[in-house]
Amino acid sequence: MRYTSVLLAAGLQFLAGCATAPFVSSPVEQATFTDRAIEQTQGIVRVAAAVPDADETRSLTGLDLYAKGIQPVWLQVTNLGDTRVRAAIHSVDDEYFSPMEVAWKFRRYFSKRGRADMERWFYENQMPRWIDPGETRSGFVFTHVGKGNKGFNFDVYSSGQSFNFNFFIRMPGFYADYMDVDFERLYEDDEIRVVDLDGLREILAALPCCSADESGNAAGDPINVAVVGTRVAMRRSLLRARWQETAANDPETAVARSHRYRGRPPDGTFQKSRPDGSERKELRLWLSPLQLEQTPVWIGQVSYDMSGATGKKAFKKYHIDPDIDDARMYLLQNFWYSQSLSALGYVGGVPAAKINAPSYNFAGANYFTDGLRVVLFVSEKPIAMDETDILPWELLLREE
Amino acid sequence: MSYLRVPRPALIMGCILWMLAAPVLAQGATNGKDQRVPPPNDRLHETVIGEVRVTTAVPSADEAQAIFGAKLYQRNIQPVWIQVENLSDETLWFLPLGLDEAYFTPIETSYRHQNRIFILNPETNQDIYQKRMRLRVEAGAVRSGYVFSRVDEGTKSFNVDVLGDEGRHYMMTFFVPVPGLRIDHYDVDWENLYSADEIRKVDRDGLIAGLEALPCCVTDKAGENNGDPLNIAFVGRPKDLYYALIRAGWDETETIYRASLFKTVASSLMGSEYRYSPISALFVFGRGQDVALQKARANINQRNHLRLWMTPMRYEGVPVWIGQISRDIGVRLTWKTITTHKIDPDVDETREYLLEDLVYAQSVNKFGYVKGVGTAAYDKPRGNLTGDPYFTDGLRIVLFVSADPVDISEIEVLNLGVRP
Numbered sequence: 001m002r003y004t005s006v007l008l009a010a011g012l013q014f015l016a017g018c019a020t021a022p023f024v025s026s027p028v029e030q031a032t033f034t035d036r037a038i039e040q041t042q043g044i045v046r047v048a049a050a051v052p053d054a055d056e057t058r059s060l061t062g063l064d065l066y067a068k069g070i071q072p073v074w075l076q077v078t079n080l081g082d083t084r085v086r087a088a089i090h091s092v093d094d095e096y097f098s099p100m101e102v103a104w105k106f107r108r109y110f111s112k113r114g115r116a117d118m119e120r121w122f123y124e125n126q127m128p129r130w131i132d133p134g135e136t137r138s139g140f141v142f143t144h145v146g147k148g149n150k151g152f153n154f155d156v157y158s159s160g161q162s163f164n165f166n167f168f169i170r171m172p173g174f175y176a177d178y179m180d181v182d183f184e185r186l187y188e189d190d191e192i193r194v195v196d197l198d199g200l201r202e203i204l205a206a207l208p209c210c211s212a213d214e215s216g217n218a219a220g221d222p223i224n225v226a227v228v229g230t231r232v233a234m235r236r237s238l239l240r241a242r243w244q245e246t247a248a249n250d251p252e253t254a255v256a257r258s259h260r261y262r263g264r265p266p267d268g269t270f271q272k273s274r275p276d277g278s279e280r281k282e283l284r285l286w287l288s289p290l291q292l293e294q295t296p297v298w299i300g301q302v303s304y305d306m307s308g309a310t311g312k313k314a315f316k317k318y319h320i321d322p323d324i325d326d327a328r329m330y331l332l333q334n335f336w337y338s339q340s341l342s343a344l345g346y347v348g349g350v351p352a353a354k355i356n357a358p359s360y361n362f363a364g365a366n367y368f369t370d371g372l373r374v375v376l377f378v379s380e381k382p383i384a385m386d387e388t389d390i391l392p393w394e395l396l397l398r399e400e
Numbered sequence: 401m402s403y404l405r406v407p408r409p410a411l412i413m414g415c416i417l418w419m420l421a422a423p424v425l426a427q428g429a430t431n432g433k434d435q436r437v438p439p440p441n442d443r444l445h446e447t448v449i450g451e452v453r454v455t456t457a458v459p460s461a462d463e464a465q466a467i468f469g470a471k472l473y474q475r476n477i478q479p480v481w482i483q484v485e486n487l488s489d490e491t492l493w494f495l496p497l498g499l500d501e502a503y504f505t506p507i508e509t510s511y512r513h514q515n516r517i518f519i520l521n522p523e524t525n526q527d528i529y530q531k532r533m534r535l536r537v538e539a540g541a542v543r544s545g546y547v548f549s550r551v552d553e554g555t556k557s558f559n560v561d562v563l564g565d566e567g568r569h570y571m572m573t574f575f576v577p578v579p580g581l582r583i584d585h586y587d588v589d590w591e592n593l594y595s596a597d598e599i600r601k602v603d604r605d606g607l608i609a610g611l612e613a614l615p616c617c618v619t620d621k622a623g624e625n626n627g628d629p630l631n632i633a634f635v636g637r638p639k640d641l642y643y644a645l646i647r648a649g650w651d652e653t654e655t656i657y658r659a660s661l662f663k664t665v666a667s668s669l670m671g672s673e674y675r676y677s678p679i680s681a682l683f684v685f686g687r688g689q690d691v692a693l694q695k696a697r698a699n700i701n702q703r704n705h706l707r708l709w710m711t712p713m714r715y716e717g718v719p720v721w722i723g724q725i726s727r728d729i730g731v732r733l734t735w736k737t738i739t740t741h742k743i744d745p746d747v748d749e750t751r752e753y754l755l756e757d758l759v760y761a762q763s764v765n766k767f768g769y770v771k772g773v774g775t776a777a778y779d780k781p782r783g784n785l786t787g788d789p790y791f792t793d794g795l796r797i798v799l800f801v802s803a804d805p806v807d808i809s810e811i812e813v814l815n816l817g818v819r820p
Contacts, residue, residue: 084819088808090756098753100744101729123778129752130820155808162809275502306508326505329535333497339762339807355529384762384807386567390493 020111023118024062028125028138031060034074042163044081048138049167050074051150061121063106070097070105071145073152076138079131083158087129091155093143099126102142131156148174148245153236155382164381166236177248178268183231186267187289194291200228201393203290204297204375205347210361211259211284211301218362220259221320222350222369224328225300227285228292229378234285237340237378243270243283253282258363259301261286266300272334279306281327302327303367322358324367328374339382345375345391433541437531439481440467443577447560449570451488455544457481458556458576468528470510477509478551480576482560483544486537490564493535498561498571498647500549506532509548537562552578552651559646569805573643588690590638590719594712607635607715608816611796612772614711614722618682620785627682627785628743629773629792631751632723634708635715636801641708642691644763644801650693650706682785684709684722695757703728704750722796725750743788745781748820751797758799759808766800768814793820 028034037050051073054066065072073092079085089096099122107115127139143152150169155162195203204226211220227234238245246253246269257265266284273280283302290297304321321327335341352371353359360366375393440459447454458480461473472479480499486492496503506529533545549558555577562570575587602610611633617626634641681688689707696703706725713720727744744750758764775794776782783789795818 084813086813088756088759090753090760094757094760098727098729098744098746098749100746100749101727104729104742120778123746126749157808157811159813160810162807162811164808279508304505304508321505321507323505323507323529326507330497330505333495336495337497337501355526382807382809384805384810385561385563386569386805387807388563390491390565392565 021109021114023110023114023121025118025121026060028060028074031056033060036169037074037076038167038169040165040167041080042165043161044079044083045085045156045163045165046078046080047154047156047165047167048076049154049165049169051169051171053172063109063118065102065142066145068102068105069145070102071143071150072140073143073150074138074140075127075154076136077127077131077156078136079133081158082133084133085131085156085158085163087127087131088155088157089127089129089141092141092152095144097142097144099123099140099142146244148176148247151235151239151245153239162382164236166232166239168235175248176245176268177250177253177266178245180248181267181287183267183287186287191289192291193289194293197292197391200290200292200297200375201345201347204299204373205349207288207299207349207373208261209350211261212263213258213362214260216260216263220361220363221301221303221365222324222359222367223261223299223301224324224350224369224373225283225285225302225331226288226347226373226375227298227300227378228295228375229298230295230380233340233378233380234298236380237335237338238270238283240338240340240382241272241334242338243272245270255305255363256282256284259284261299279304281305281330283331302331304330320365320367322355322365322367325369325372328372332374332376335376335378336385336388339384340378341376341388342379342383343377343389343391345377345393346372347375347393349373433538435534435541435543435545436483437481437533437545439483439544440464440479445574445576447572447574449572451486452492452562452570453485453487454560454562454570454572455483455485456558456560456574456576458578460579468509468531472509472548473551475509476551477504478549478556479509479546480549480556480558481544481546482533483542484537484562485542486539488564488568489539490568491539492537492570493563494533494537494543495535495561495563496533496547499547499558501649502550504548504550506546506548555652557642557646557652559643571643571803573639573646588710590710593690593710598712600713601717602713602715602720604715604816607713607720607798608770610711610713611720611722611770611798614772615684616772616774618684618707618724618785621681621683623683623686625785626782628724628726629747629782629790630684630722630724631747631773631792631796632706632708632721632725632754633770633796633798634721634723634801635718635798636721637718637803638710640763640801640803641721643803644758644761645693645706647763648695648757648761650695652693682707682724685711689723704753706754725754727753743784743786743790745788745790747790747792748795751795752820755797755799758801759811762805762807763801764799764811765802765806766812766814768798768816769795769818769820770798770816771818772796795820 033052033056034050037048039048057065077087103119103122125139127141128137131137149171152167154165210222253269256269267287268285270283271280281304285298285300288297288299303324304327306319306321348371350369350371353368355368358366358368439457440463441457443457445456464472464479484494510528531546533547534543537543555575557575560572617629690710691708693706694703704727708721708723711720711722727750729744730742773792773794776791778791781789781791
């Protein structure tokens with residue numbers, strides 16, 4: 001069966017290789033996907049963004065870009081100011097495909113003339129990098145197809161200023177776990193606790209050590225992360241740091257959903273895979289009833305899943321790296337290097353456990369820890385690494 | 401200037417004495433906040449910035465096996481020994497992510513070694529865990545240990561980032577040759593590359609005129625045929641330039657897992673010579689590039705290549721560089737070299753990519769454009785030495801490299817007379 005399809009695919013490739021078809025595209029102005037464009041304005045810059053799905057991309061270009069792992073993102077930038085601005089294509093996807101690279105991947109499908117027409121189409125329809133005052137310019141950035149909805153950052157800058165957009169575009173057929181959560185109604189008004197910085201430090205250290213199981217009786221993984229940030233800052237930070245959202249009821253997050261805080265599974269579970277292996281980091285986040293002045297406080301768990309297993313197997317084969325502090329340390333650096341961190345601090349709250357006398361969670365997985373929680377203050381605007389404040393909270397080294 | 405310190409006799413002696421004492425220290429007889437792990441060998445490299453001294457060493461495959469009892473290199477794991485001496489009066493943070501963004505955790509290292517038969521707390525776990533480098537280095541403390549990085553085939557080039565509060569930062573680059581692997585970092589004597597009377601101090605106008613007067617393109621060895629356009633210029637000290645490029649993921653070498661398949665194919669086709677010089681020499685000022693770097697992308701065929709030459713120009717005392725960048729978009733067959741990479745003909749796009757790549761590495765504080773390449777229209781492309789066409793607006797980008805991190809809202813866009 002498998003061989004048949006390989007042969008079939010090879011045959012199709014061969015046919016495609018001999019193709020002499022002309023390149024037929026339809027004008028972007030007539031496409032309907034731009035009707036769904038989301039518009040945002042910051043300072044002197046207005047941006048509209050839309051993402052054609054696989055079918056819409058095919059009717060636009062006649063090519064199956066999605067099948068090659070390429071997802072076009074359409075952007076339109078209007079410069080409302082009086083200085084020239086620059087679009088940073090790299091901010092949308094740091095490994096974006098260049099227009100000519102996309103064309104190269106489809107070179108065999110066309111006649112010589114057809115290929116030249118195709119190359120020109122991709123060249124002319126790329127998002128331009130410079131936008132003069134008063135001008136509106138639009139085009140595509142060719143990104144990698146990701147799992148789920150299309151969330152991306154888009155930075156536009158000029159001398160001494162930047163405008164940092166964040167788009168979140170729903171893709172048909174995907175439903176992320178946190179979209180099920182009504183964050184506005186998670187807590188009653190009288191449950192919300194507004195605290196100052198000292199209060200935050202105190203309360204975070206006094207939170208339960210760990211998540212619980214469904215019954216609420218047995219302890220799960222330690223709560224080793226707190227994030228202070230608006231939902232926008234949270235989302236931007238996760239995108240900058242390249243975390244992937246997960247679908248509601250994804251078999252891959254079955255283990256994550258077995259961990260409860262205040263009786264509920266994580267409001268959002270995010271994953272980040274190694275570039276050279278099946279291991280992945282997992283970040284589980286819950287909105288807490290705490291607020292630092294106006295800003296929401298999230299609590300969470302970060303761990304390193306080394307089994308690469310999914311579904312039922314995940315429970316059986318589930319191996320987290322027992323050196324759970326290492327995952328916490330990774331998350332801190334991950335946010336720091338991706339310019340998201342305005343401040344950081346540590347509080348206690350988890351019973352320390354040594355490598356030769358580890359703690360166990362309700363599923364029997366073991367871990368050891370210095371007992372600290374990292375507190376990350378995330379920013380909507382990018383922050384250079386040397387601007388991060390290090391709060392003089394818990395700097396005692398407990399690891400020895 | 402010598403930011404790359406080679407081992408000196410005194411240092412080696414110190415090391416030997418220290419290695420004698422080290423087993424005692426490693427077994428828990430730590431002095432207060434110190435936490436030391438002995439170095440793997442006496443090939444120590446040291447850099448001092450302010451009150452922070454960082455010493456590093458990289459064990460060879462055999463040395464790593466002797467230390468950890470495991471063939472870590474075969475699992476694509478290369479331990480790097482780091483020691484941070486914090487002589488300042490504040491807690492400092494060493495960030496292993498700056499050394500390798502996909503570093504391995506200590507236990508994962510032992511897990512890979514055990515071929516995924518997972519056992520908690522075997523001796524190897526304990527041992528590897530105890531030898532790890534920690535994040536925090538307290539005031540007055542000395543800490544050493546291993547970071548488990550991905551294997552580099554040749555000289556191990558890496559950054560070490562140490563951060564303190566209130567914006568204090570100590571950022572360093574190391575080039576550590578590892579025995580048994582090929583050597584691909586050529587330690588150019590930047591100070592003596594040009595004699596004193598060749599050096600030209602330039603002001604802003606002199607910089608623009610000087611850059612515009614440089615040749616349009618690289619040439620072949622004979623200097624007869626023009627190749628790729630020289631559309632990149634840097635103003636930066638060698639150490640800052642290296643730091644920035646390594647931070648952005650540029651490397652003189654490739655990790656084994658990325659390159660091995662390609663190498664197997666390439667070496668069977670072309671013999672070992674190809675394997676040892678994956679980036680061919682192109683010429684400016686009658687000499688091959690001073691620095692050759694590549695950046696691998698998701699697919700092994702997809703790499704970007706960057707070649708740089710130091711010019712005799714000095715702007716505000718800082719060296720000016722000229723360079724060429726190309727983006728591979730595939731592999732094609734040619735009669736001349738059997739296979740060669742297909743280069744993106746839109747060289748301006750590749751140029752702008754480099755700017756953004758370094759902007760997000762927080763390394764650019766100013767940029768602008770000058771002429772010098774000469775335009776080539778989309779419909780009338782020019783060709784490089786391997787017959788790849790390219791078209792361009794004819795501009796060179798001039799990137800000013802910062803020693804301090806710069807976020808995107810702090811960048812100054814210069815008007816150097818022309819713009820794309």
